Amino acid sequence: MKKSLLFPDFTVIRDPDKCIQCEVCVRQCAFDAHSFDKAANKVETDASKCVSCLRCATMCPTGALTVSEYQQNIRKNKNWTDKQIKELYKQAETGGILLTGMGTDKDYKIIWDHILLDAAQVTNPSIDPLREPMELRTYLGSKPDKIQLKIKNEKLKIEKPLSTFYSPLTKLPPQLKLETPILFSAMSYGAISLNTMRALARASDECGIFYNTGEGGLPKELYKYGKNTIVQVASGRFGVDPDYLDVAAAVEIKVGQGAKPGIGGHLPGEKVTDEISQTRMIPTGTDALSPAPHHDIYSIEDLSQLIYSIKEATEYKKPISVKVAAVHNIAAIASGIVRAGADIVAIDGLRGGTGAAPTRIRDNVGIPIELAIAAVDSRLRGEGIRNRASIIAAGGFRNSADVVKAIALGADAVYIGTAALVAMGCHLCQKCYTGKCNWGIATQDPYLVKRLNPEIASRRLVNLIKAWSHEIKEIMGGMGINAVESLRGNRLRLRGFDLHENELKILDIKPAGESM
Amino acid sequence: MIINSQNLTHKKLNEKIRSAVKSGVNRIELENVNGQRYIASGLKANVKIEIHGIAGNDLGSFMSGPEINVLGNAQDCVANTMDAGKISVHGSVGDILGYGMRGGKVFIKEDAGYRAGIHIKSYFAKGESASGGKEMVPVIVIGGSVRDFFAEYMAGGIMILLGLSGDKNIAGNFIGTGMHGGTIYIRGKIAKSQLGREVEFVKLDKSDDEIIKKYVSEFCGAFNLDRKKILREKFVKLKAIYHRPYGTIYAY
Numbered sequence: 001m002k003k004s005l006l007f008p009d010f011t012v013i014r015d016p017d018k019c020i021q022c023e024v025c026v027r028q029c030a031f032d033a034h035s036f037d038k039a040a041n042k043v044e045t046d047a048s049k050c051v052s053c054l055r056c057a058t059m060c061p062t063g064a065l066t067v068s069e070y071q072q073n074i075r076k077n078k079n080w081t082d083k084q085i086k087e088l089y090k091q092a093e094t095g096g097i098l099l100t101g102m103g104t105d106k107d108y109k110i111i112w113d114h115i116l117l118d119a120a121q122v123t124n125p126s127i128d129p130l131r132e133p134m135e136l137r138t139y140l141g142s143k144p145d146k147i148q149l150k151i152k153n154e155k156l157k158i159e160k161p162l163s164t165f166y167s168p169l170t171k172l173p174p175q176l177k178l179e180t181p182i183l184f185s186a187m188s189y190g191a192i193s194l195n196t197m198r199a200l201a202r203a204s205d206e207c208g209i210f211y212n213t214g215e216g217g218l219p220k221e222l223y224k225y226g227k228n229t230i231v232q233v234a235s236g237r238f239g240v241d242p243d244y245l246d247v248a249a250a251v252e253i254k255v256g257q258g259a260k261p262g263i264g265g266h267l268p269g270e271k272v273t274d275e276i277s278q279t280r281m282i283p284t285g286t287d288a289l290s291p292a293p294h295h296d297i298y299s300i301e302d303l304s305q306l307i308y309s310i311k312e313a314t315e316y317k318k319p320i321s322v323k324v325a326a327v328h329n330i331a332a333i334a335s336g337i338v339r340a341g342a343d344i345v346a347i348d349g350l351r352g353g354t355g356a357a358p359t360r361i362r363d364n365v366g367i368p369i370e371l372a373i374a375a376v377d378s379r380l381r382g383e384g385i386r387n388r389a390s391i392i393a394a395g396g397f398r399n400s401a402d403v404v405k406a407i408a409l410g411a412d413a414v415y416i417g418t419a420a421l422v423a424m425g426c427h428l429c430q431k432c433y434t435g436k437c438n439w440g441i442a443t444q445d446p447y448l449v450k451r452l453n454p455e456i457a458s459r460r461l462v463n464l465i466k467a468w469s470h471e472i473k474e475i476m477g478g479m480g481i482n483a484v485e486s487l488r489g490n491r492l493r494l495r496g497f498d499l500h501e502n503e504l505k506i507l508d509i510k511p512a513g514e515s516m
Numbered sequence: 517m518i519i520n521s522q523n524l525t526h527k528k529l530n531e532k533i534r535s536a537v538k539s540g541v542n543r544i545e546l547e548n549v550n551g552q553r554y555i556a557s558g559l560k561a562n563v564k565i566e567i568h569g570i571a572g573n574d575l576g577s578f579m580s581g582p583e584i585n586v587l588g589n590a591q592d593c594v595a596n597t598m599d600a601g602k603i604s605v606h607g608s609v610g611d612i613l614g615y616g617m618r619g620g621k622v623f624i625k626e627d628a629g630y631r632a633g634i635h636i637k638s639y640f641a642k643g644e645s646a647s648g649g650k651e652m653v654p655v656i657v658i659g660g661s662v663r664d665f666f667a668e669y670m671a672g673g674i675m676i677l678l679g680l681s682g683d684k685n686i687a688g689n690f691i692g693t694g695m696h697g698g699t700i701y702i703r704g705k706i707a708k709s710q711l712g713r714e715v716e717f718v719k720l721d722k723s724d725d726e727i728i729k730k731y732v733s734e735f736c737g738a739f740n741l742d743r744k745k746i747l748r749e750k751f752v753k754l755k756a757i758y759h760r761p762y763g764t765i766y767a768y
């Protein structure tokens with residue numbers, strides 16, 4: 001067999017003056033890029049194996065390692081980039097579908113960076129979030145069309161609480177109570193390690209928010225975090241039994257995912273270890289297939305049937321969410337989901353992450369979450385059913401400003417996945433699908449799993465959520481808004497900068513420079 | 517205990533069932549059932565439920581433990597994601613029988629529609645103690661015939677098709693498409709062209725005969741049928757060719 005034509009992605013430079021031959025890098029790299037050459041008595045590097053996760057460079061005690069772009073200059077060509085050429089070589093050599101991990105790295109316009117926030121000046125004054133109460137608490141679930149009250153006592157007295165005069169006749173559907181409008185996205189056991197799940201669960205508990213099991217089931221050990229857990233029901237029905245539904249705070253039906261709309265999940269058999277088999281309730285060593293279609297769902301009526309099947313199974317005590325990828329017809333789809341009886345609609349945009357997806361799908365299918373939020377919120381308002389379900393937006397939220405903009409466009413809360421993983425140490429090398437994550441996140445290898453300390457990781461997550469929440473308060477304060485409720489759908493406080501007229505129309509925001 | 521289901525919504529009906537179970541009732545008869553969906557959904561209990569009439573979609577979905585006897589037909593999605601227990605239907609059922617089922621038994625006296633046994637799977641459930649645990653092996657026995665995509669994506673468990681209804685075609689096409697575990701037994705002739713790409717015929721051995729005998733006997737007991745007559749006929753056995761049907765299509 002002829003040598004592969006593939007050329008490396010990265011160059012690894014070892015500073016001979018600094019390297020002390022301690023072999024830390026050899027132990028750290030699960031991709032076997034570093035090895036100790038006994039004959040030469042020194043550490044060698046095969047850069048063609050490097051994925052630039054920077055684990056070795058971070059751990060090297062003397063800072064001897066530098067990882068950079070591959071430095072051979074292939075003739076520059078805007079059409080036929082290095083990446084395109086390498087992908088062609090790879091397919092010519094394997095005949096396989098290209099796989100990748102995390103969200104798309106393609107250079108699409110990020111609309112968040114073309115939306116500007118407002119602040120109060122002179123007239124409606126801003127609020128100092130450090131001294132004034134700021135309300136980030138968010139309730140997710142269906143809100144009634146109207147509220148009926150029974151009057152107990154006609155004579156209102158200002159000093160007495162309202163409940164002495166009225167009692168509500170309307171029963172509020174079940175709600176999820178969040179201390180801040182952020183949740184951790186669905187990431188399944190199998191794709192991520194148990195330590196990573198532990199960290200997400202603990203942090204959710206501490207922050208008063210929720211994490212999502214994805215479709216990989218819920219390890220028994222995490223049942224104690226049930227009140228902070230959203231469990232998923234996907235087409236493969238992995239790990240779904242009455243206890244699983246019972247322990248969760250909410251149940252999410254997974255129809256689609258932003259990184260791979262229209263594509264199912266597929267955990268390769270070699271990753272289905274004993275523990276994964278227990279949790280997913282599937283045989284050890286066989287592929288875990290969860291095809292894109294739920295074969296019991298071919299219509300909105302069928303979706304409604306699954307929603308109500310779960311509502312019956314959970315005695316109407318928990319909100320039911322339906323998660324879909326943001327695709328071209330998302331507004332109509334969301335309307336159908338709400339009419340089918342979902343309490344929450346979760347929408348995952350083009351830049352959503354994944355543990356494994358075909359590259360072509362990840363990079364080319366779906367629409368940006370910014371446009372999807374606006375389109376869905378407008379549609380549901382137009383139809384007068386916006387109150388019937390909450391919207392959770394997902395797909396590449398990078399910072400608190402993105403969150404504020406999403407809420408102002410009409411989302412109730414956001415799911416963060418990639419940002420949470422980065423907080424725990426992920427370096428976005430996109431090799432999650434190999435199961436060799438050097439940062440101990442997307443792996444089941446016991447040696448690698450140990451690298452992520454759930455205590456430390458959960459602390460980092462708590463810090464992240466705390467920091468973002470403070471920032472959100474600060475931004476809201478600047479706008480003169482003291483409750484996230486008043487920010488929701490408040491598109492008047494957004495302006496588009498350098499956006500096309502059509503984009504402004506769909507976002508339903510004014511261009512920068514235009515007044516109220 | 518008898519519950520008259522006439523004019524009850526599924527919500528009301530299930531409320532009554534659950535409160536009966538909570539108060540310790542272990543036998544419930546549902547009369548005048550007329551297509552109510554989700555009966556016994558998510559119910560975790562040791563209770564016997566007898567249904568008079570037609571059970572609606574999602575009968576026994578997510579349930580764990582109950583024994584349900586339907587004296588009539590049932591509609592789509594019977595035993596959806598069922599965990600444990602038993603459902604016997606003294607008639608026919610609609611499509612998507614036993615979706616993602618991973619424990620318990622389902623006996624259908626007559627026919628089932630499309631995609632019977634889709635995603636059915638088995639696994640070894642470890643107990644709390646290190647030595648404990650049990651093999652979770654769901655079993656579906658269908659007395660009559662089935663339509664296309666029988667046992668699609670099957671990952672474990674046992675599916676037995678008896679073809680007693682006298683239909684010329686006891687199963688449709690694409691049998692076992694995407695199958696990667698478990699065993700199918702079919703009484704009667706199946707053409708190779710009816711099989712999905714991922715399955716093949718394999719020879720039966722002694723242990724297969726035991727399995728067939730065991731579940732056919734139980735099936736016959738449930739519906740008062742002549743076991744010997746049924747067992748006289750030859751069975752074929754189908755297995756998945758690979759445990760990892762799509763393992764080779766990706767470039768790593």
Ligand code: SF4
Nearest residue numbers: 029050051053054056
């Ligand atoms: S893959 Fe990571 S650990 Fe291995 S050489 Fe590259 S940067 Fe270092």
Ligand code: SF4
Nearest residue numbers: 426427429430432437
């Ligand atoms: S989770 Fe691990 S493998 Fe995936 S991108 Fe992050 S560092 Fe790389």
